[in-house]
Amino acid sequence: MRFDILPSSTEPIYRQIVEQVRRHVASGRSRPGEELPSVRALAETHAINPMTVSKAYSLLESEGLLQRRRGVGMVVALRGRPMPAAQRLALLEPALVEAARQAGQLGVGDADALHLFEKCLRRQQTTRTRQKLSEEKP
Amino acid sequence: MSASAFAIDASGLCLSYDARRVLDDLSLSVPAGAVVGLVGPNGSGKSTLLRCLLGLSVADSGESHLLGCPSLLLDDPTRERLGYVAQTPDLFEWMEAWEHIETIGRAYANWSPERAARLAVQLGLPLGATAGSLSVGDQQKLAVVLALSHDPDLVLMDEPVASLDPIARRAFMRTLFAYREDGAAPRTVLISSHQLGDLERVVSHVAFMRAGRIQLMDEWDALIEHVRVVAGPPPAGALHVARDGRALVDLRRTPCAVEGSPVGLDELFVLLNT
Numbered sequence: 001m002r003f004d005i006l007p008s009s010t011e012p013i014y015r016q017i018v019e020q021v022r023r024h025v026a027s028g029r030s031r032p033g034e035e036l037p038s039v040r041a042l043a044e045t046h047a048i049n050p051m052t053v054s055k056a057y058s059l060l061e062s063e064g065l066l067q068r069r070r071g072v073g074m075v076v077a078l079r080g081r082p083m084p085a086a087q088r089l090a091l092l093e094p095a096l097v098e099a100a101r102q103a104g105q106l107g108v109g110d111a112d113a114l115h116l117f118e119k120c121l122r123r124q125q126t127t128r129t130r131q132k133l134s135e136e137k138p
Numbered sequence: 139m140s141a142s143a144f145a146i147d148a149s150g151l152c153l154s155y156d157a158r159r160v161l162d163d164l165s166l167s168v169p170a171g172a173v174v175g176l177v178g179p180n181g182s183g184k185s186t187l188l189r190c191l192l193g194l195s196v197a198d199s200g201e202s203h204l205l206g207c208p209s210l211l212l213d214d215p216t217r218e219r220l221g222y223v224a225q226t227p228d229l230f231e232w233m234e235a236w237e238h239i240e241t242i243g244r245a246y247a248n249w250s251p252e253r254a255a256r257l258a259v260q261l262g263l264p265l266g267a268t269a270g271s272l273s274v275g276d277q278q279k280l281a282v283v284l285a286l287s288h289d290p291d292l293v294l295m296d297e298p299v300a301s302l303d304p305i306a307r308r309a310f311m312r313t314l315f316a317y318r319e320d321g322a323a324p325r326t327v328l329i330s331s332h333q334l335g336d337l338e339r340v341v342s343h344v345a346f347m348r349a350g351r352i353q354l355m356d357e358w359d360a361l362i363e364h365v366r367v368v369a370g371p372p373p374a375g376a377l378h379v380a381r382d383g384r385a386l387v388d389l390r391r392t393p394c395a396v397e398g399s400p401v402g403l404d405e406l407f408v409l410l411n412t
Contacts, residue, residue: 007338010400012359047311049173049340051324 001030001037002131005046013048017056025065026091028082036066036074145170145292145326148202148209151190153350160186161197162350168343171324173314175337175358177403178347179411184330185225187347188294191328192222205292218246221290223298227281231270235263235280239287246288253317254287260316261309275301282310289319295329299336307333311340334403344403346410353378353410358403364389366398367409380409 003020005013024030036042039057043050057074060066067077083091103113146168153161160183168174176184189195191202193209202209207216229238239258243249258265263279264272272280278301285293293314299307314327331337337344338358345355354361354377365377365388372385375392379385386409387398401409 008335008402008404010362010402012362013339014359043315044312047308047339049342050315051171051173051342 001034003042003046005048007046007048014052014056014059017042017053018059021056021060021065023091025076025081026083026088030076032076032078032081034076035072036076038073143170144168144203145172145205146191146202146328148187148191148200150200151187151197151202152199153186153190153195153197159350161190161200164200164351166345166352166355168326168328170326172342173327173340174329174343174345174355175334175341175403176328176330176345176347177332177334177337177407178330178353182347183350184347185296188222188296188328188330192220192294218248218288219291221285221288221293223278223281223285223293223295225296227277227284229269229277229280232268234266234268235272235276236265238269238280239265239283242284243287249288253289254283256317257283257286257313260313262306273301275303275306278302279306279310282313286313286317289317289322290325291323292326293328295327295331297330297332299331299333307336311336314340334407338403346407348411361406362400362402365401365406367401367405368398378410381412384409386410 001021001024003017005016007013009016011019021030021036036057037045039050039053042048042053057066061068061074064077064079066074069075099117100113103110108116144167146166148167149165151161151164152159162183164183164187166187176187178184186195190197191204191209193212196210204212205216205219207213212220233241235258239254240251243251243254255265258279261279261282263276263283267276269277269280278298282295282298285295299310302310314325318325329337329341341358343355344358344361346353365386368376368385368387369383372379372383373387373392376385376387386401386406
């Protein structure tokens with residue numbers, strides 16, 4: 001599982017980890033049984049505090065999305081199944097509501113806002129393809 | 139740990155140089171295992187505070203304890219558990235980096251040459267050079283290795299990364315958590331720095347210092363989640379009102395009808411000090 005950590009974001013780092021795991025599982029990109037990076041490894045990679053990672057993992061464990069497995073560490077729990085499209089859309093909605101609010105404040109027209117969102121989607125697609133290719137390389 | 143659950147516990151510290159008040163009735167309690175960023179403008183008293191906590195400067199009044207031991211009477215078992223990086227490291231110009239590490243390290247029972255070597259490699263410190271020939275950045279790396287090689291439980295650091303490039307600063311932040319003995323409790327760290335972007339990665343708490351006092355201290359996650367900046371007439375009970383009229387409110391204390399925006403460490407620092 002790959003994480004994007006933005007330390008200067010106004011979303012706390014532990015919350016960034018929690019939300020990314022939720023989205024990975026909801027999308028089906030991470031399946032039940034998949035191992036998560038160890039607390040130490042994830043903290044080292046991003047030069048962040050291991051306690052922040054522990055906090056995120058513990059929250060996800062208490063929600064039942066992750067499971068602690070002896071000798072392996074954290075894995076995606078059995079109930080961590082992909083969500084139906086409608087529920088995934090519901091998860092996306094708050095971010096779009098916020099974007100719509102800001103578009104209004106900035107006086108950006110609907111057509112321009114939609115066009116920009118399409119552009120962002122395409123950019124995301126390119127990034128994902130590139131990541132996939134670099135992961136498949138031996 | 140002894141009676142107190144606080145690794146650092148100071149109350150009522152006052153210190154004046156000539157007529158200038160450097161510490162003004164300062165109190166600070168740091169829970170064991172916390173990584174605290176001590177931030178504040180130049181001259182706000184951060185270095186003096188660190189020196190007082192370590193017993194290197196003597197406060198006019200007030201008291202402080204490190205790991206339960208009075209700052210002015212630190213005994214050997216407590217010293218063994220402490221690490222300190224001074225703003226300007228005390229080094230012998232003619233002595234090689236590794237000689238420093240061995241000579242100073244041997245004074246500690248828990249010192250390990252392996253740990254010292256791994257820290258040095260991780261930070262990219264040239265071990266064979268004399269301290270006098272090291273760049274300021276490399277001298278800071280040496281000071282960090284000296285402070286961490288005996289696996290201390292409590293570390294106080296005064297601007298340890300001011301002269302390091304971003305890659306070395308990342309490496310530095312990893313060393314704060316690395317090479318602890320198995321099963322050791324998390325290390326407590328108090329670190330003063332102006333590199334706020336770095337602090338955001340590692341701190342559990344932030345203590346804002348201004349004019350010799352702790353102006354605000356809390357868990358960083360809690361501050362991001364609950365502190366908002368609002369424009370317009372400052373609401374009653376605001377944490378602080380900046381000169382430009384913007385106010386900081388803590389939603390836990392002042393449930394606020396006005397919609398505010400969340401605020402990062404950089405912005406919070408600026409608002410609190412104007």
